[in-house]
Amino acid sequence: MRKIVIAGGTGALGSAIVARYYNTETEIIILSRRTQPNDKNIRYVAWDAKNLGPWTQELEESTAIINLVGKSVNCRYTEENKKEIIRSRVDSTLVIGQAIQGLAHKPAVWINAGSAAIFGNSGEEIKDEGSVTGDGFSPEVCKQWEQAFFKISISGVRQVFLRIGLVLQSGKGVLKPFANLAKTGFGGKIGSGEQYMTWIHEEDFVALIDWVIRNEVNGIIHAASPFPVKNKEFIREIRKALKVPIGLPNPAFLTRFGALFIGTEAELVLSGRRVVSKILAEKQFFFKFPQIQQALRQLL
Numbered sequence: 001m002r003k004i005v006i007a008g009g010t011g012a013l014g015s016a017i018v019a020r021y022y023n024t025e026t027e028i029i030i031l032s033r034r035t036q037p038n039d040k041n042i043r044y045v046a047w048d049a050k051n052l053g054p055w056t057q058e059l060e061e062s063t064a065i066i067n068l069v070g071k072s073v074n075c076r077y078t079e080e081n082k083k084e085i086i087r088s089r090v091d092s093t094l095v096i097g098q099a100i101q102g103l104a105h106k107p108a109v110w111i112n113a114g115s116a117a118i119f120g121n122s123g124e125e126i127k128d129e130g131s132v133t134g135d136g137f138s139p140e141v142c143k144q145w146e147q148a149f150f151k152i153s154i155s156g157v158r159q160v161f162l163r164i165g166l167v168l169q170s171g172k173g174v175l176k177p178f179a180n181l182a183k184t185g186f187g188g189k190i191g192s193g194e195q196y197m198t199w200i201h202e203e204d205f206v207a208l209i210d211w212v213i214r215n216e217v218n219g220i221i222h223a224a225s226p227f228p229v230k231n232k233e234f235i236r237e238i239r240k241a242l243k244v245p246i247g248l249p250n251p252a253f254l255t256r257f258g259a260l261f262i263g264t265e266a267e268l269v270l271s272g273r274r275v276v277s278k279i280l281a282e283k284q285f286f287f288k289f290p291q292i293q294q295a296l297r298q299l300l
Contacts, residue, residue, distance in 0.1 A: 059100065198228045
């Protein structure tokens with residue numbers, strides 16, 4: 001690989017990808033609103049995630065362009081926040097597509113982040129890449145995101161849209177608050193505990209990015225472990241990994257109150273979906289951590 005461009009590369013997922021290629025012969029360009037000093041093979045370039053500018057020249061002769069940009073959904077869903085959640089995803093996707101169209105030497109692949117939340121709160125039903133999507137605000141965000149990506153078709157460039165589950169990382173990201181709850185004795189099921197959690201270990205996520213770059217795949221792919229688990233199982237395995245014997249349950253009404261208190265939405269943990277990848281199974285992609293037990297033992 002010659003050069004990989006990562007938009008939104010300073011976030012948790014971007015940092016994981018950067019670590020994979022750090023101090024290698026692959027040049028890494030990070031598009032960010034806040035630039036930092038260059039570090040070995042890592043170079044930071046300023047952009048605003050919505051307008052064409054000098055940053056577009058950095059895309060020339062790249063092997064892959066990865067877009068991870070999007071305002072965090074961990075906030076209250078006010079009208080302004082809703083607009084920004086959608087706008088940040090759609091604007092960055094469209095402008096990257098426009099930039100690629102104008103390149104003299106286009107990348108082999110354009111990878112765009114998406115979310116498994118496109119299926120909404122879908123209960124026991126197993127969802128693969130061909131399944132019907134859901135309704136509500138989160139699925140609508142995802143649908144607009146995907147529409148923006150696929151409305152741009154670029155000859156000779158593979159376009160891969162990753163519907164990403166919860167990426168489990170050590171000491172940060174979505175796993176950290178669950179682990180903190182368990183440590184304080186409140187690591188019991190959340191709500192009914194029956195809602196499914198679609199997840200992927202950080203190492204498998206990064207390996208999947210590398211795999212997509214190196215293999216002739218196109219279209220929508222689910223970035224998810226083949227074994228999603230119910231919330232009550234997920235929480236129980238966290239307690240086991242941390243050697244915490246008991247965990248008080250978190251009823252839905254208390255979860256909603258707590259979410260209001262800390263400025264987020266309770267549905268982020270009360271709703272769930274059982275998402276797997278038919279494509280990765282068919283292509284025999286190797287998961288290092290397919291089961292939640294081994295994943296949490298390694299991470300915690």
